[in-house]
Amino acid sequence: xxxxxxxxxxxxxxxxxxxxxxxxxxxxxxxxxxxxxxxxxxxxxxxxxxxxxxxxxxxxxxxxxxxxxxxxxxxxxxxxxxxxxxxxxxxxxxxxxxxxxxxxxxxxxxxxxxxxxxxxxxxxxxxxxxxxxxxxxxxxxxxxxxxxxxxxxxxxxxxxxxxxxxxxxxxxxxxxxxxxxxxxxxxxxxxxxxxxxxxxxxxxxxxxxxxxxxxxxxxxxxxxxxxxxxxxxxxxxxxxxxxxxxxxxxxxxxxxxxx
Numbered sequence: 001x002x003x004x005x006x007x008x009x010x011x012x013x014x015x016x017x018x019x020x021x022x023x024x025x026x027x028x029x030x031x032x033x034x035x036x037x038x039x040x041x042x043x044x045x046x047x048x049x050x051x052x053x054x055x056x057x058x059x060x061x062x063x064x065x066x067x068x069x070x071x072x073x074x075x076x077x078x079x080x081x082x083x084x085x086x087x088x089x090x091x092x093x094x095x096x097x098x099x100x101x102x103x104x105x106x107x108x109x110x111x112x113x114x115x116x117x118x119x120x121x122x123x124x125x126x127x128x129x130x131x132x133x134x135x136x137x138x139x140x141x142x143x144x145x146x147x148x149x150x151x152x153x154x155x156x157x158x159x160x161x162x163x164x165x166x167x168x169x170x171x172x173x174x175x176x177x178x179x180x181x182x183x184x185x186x187x188x189x190x191x192x193x194x195x196x197x198x199x200x201x202x203x204x205x206x207x208x209x210x211x212x213x214x215x216x217x218x219x220x221x222x223x224x225x226x227x228x229x230x231x232x233x234x235x236x237x238x239x240x241x242x243x244x245x246x247x248x249x250x251x252x253x254x255x256x257x258x259x
Contacts, residue, residue: 001202008176008206011232019231022112027105028227031098038093039215039222046082077160081151084167087215088143091171092136095178098226099132099185106182106234113238114247128185135181135190139174146170172208179207179233187246200240207233 019025150167154160177197184193197204211229214221241247 004200004202005206005209008203008208008232008236009210011207011236012210012228015228015231015235018109018112018235019227022108024105024108024231025227027101031094031101031226032223034097035094035222035226038090042086042090046079046086077154080154080164084147084151084171087171087212088140088147090215091175091211092140092143092178094226095175096132096136097129099128099182100126102182102226102230103128103185105230107186109231109234110183110186110238113235114242131181131185131190132178135193136178138194139177143170143174168212169205169209172212173201173205174208175211175229176204176206176208176233179211179229180204180237182230183234183237183241187241196240203233203236203240207236 147167147170150163150170154163154167180197180200180203181193184196188196207229210232211225214225214228238247
């Protein structure tokens with residue numbers, strides 16, 4: 001697992017060069033706009049609700065002593081809760097709506113690295129969008145099932161350090177999941193794709209760690225997060241498909257993917 005996490009992170013090396021070499025920047029225009037608008041709306045929502053959430057949390061403290069301190073802590077916890085839920089929503093919105101634009105990017109990288117593939121699923125933009133929505137609704141529900149209990153536990157002093165790390169890793173996994181599916185949708189049906197990611201969860205987490213970390217970089221992170229993460233996930237997913245003999249190629253693999 002740990003080794004695969006580092007492989008998922010390492011895959012980001014050289015992504016900018018590959019994007020420029022293949023002329024892929026033009027495909028990222030609409031997804032970048034979607035990313036910026038979604039981030040702005042969720043940011044405004046978080047700004048407006050964090051105080052209200054903090055006030056709601058503060059009501060559970062019935063004593064006068066320490067009330068002011070607990071209110072400050074409640075405001076921090078409220079902001080953290082909104083931020084965590086906002087990141088979850090943001091991630092799945094852009095991953096789902098960007099599917100028709102990211103799938104061609106993944107395919108062009110695949111053709112460059114692997115050549116023509118004998119057997120792959122031919123899908124339309126509508127089918128790619130629907131699959132992206134379906135995958136991300138599924139992942140959103142599962143992510144909330146794991147995250148909400150951890151957010152509740154975060155109200156316990158000391159425990160919130162560990163729950164914060166777990167929440168970040170869960171978000172990373174599902175971000176990597178969405179990025180990997182842009183490649184997997186050409187090769188696997190829905191159920192087979194989810195099984196493949198589950199069996200290679202370390203790669204998904206590694207890809208998602210960088211994805212999530214980039215969101216904390218003002219402006220630049222939001223602009224570059226999809227181009228870099230999709231490119232990195234594509235090259236790493238193709239490597240996994242090769243290693244597991246799930247590809248039938250017209251010609252040998254380029255040395256780029258030798259492991």
